[in-house]
Amino acid sequence: MAGDRRLSRPDSSLPDWEVPDTTYRPIPIVWFTGALLAQMVTLTAIFLLFSRLDAAYTSAIAGVATGVIGAWTWRRGMSKAATGWKIATIAMLVAVLALVLLSVSGRL
Structure with missing residues (x-):
């Protein structure tokens, strides 16, 4: 059927130029990892930028940022x-x- 070519896909009846499995299908690990990385970078920046303020401000801003993420x-x-x-x-x-809340608790 395929001649000398070895086809490993189950839909070998399709033409060679048709590759049906190449559509992008987002998966939850991508969203999970994106949220983790965004939160790590954002909360680190908030922690460093607001280190001189009261812990309540840093906690509130970090909480809002987490909600947005x-x-x-x-x-x-x-x-x-x-x-x-x-x-x-x-x-x-x-x-x-x-x-983050635990790390700013020393400033209360």
Whole structure:
């Protein structure tokens, strides 16, 4: 059927120029990782920029930034992901925010 060529795809009846598996399908790990990296960079910058202010201001700004990143992640597609990915994303966002809140607690 394919001659001397070895085709490893199950749809070998399609012409050689047709590759049906090359469409982009976003996956939740991309949204999860994007949220993690965005939050790490943003909260690090907030922590450093507002290090001279009261801890309440830094905590509030970090909380708002985390909420914005969470909303951005949900709009990107996490709202359609499996429940496990949603739980993991929320847990990660809360855990990273908790680390920032713990680190500024000495300034209270």
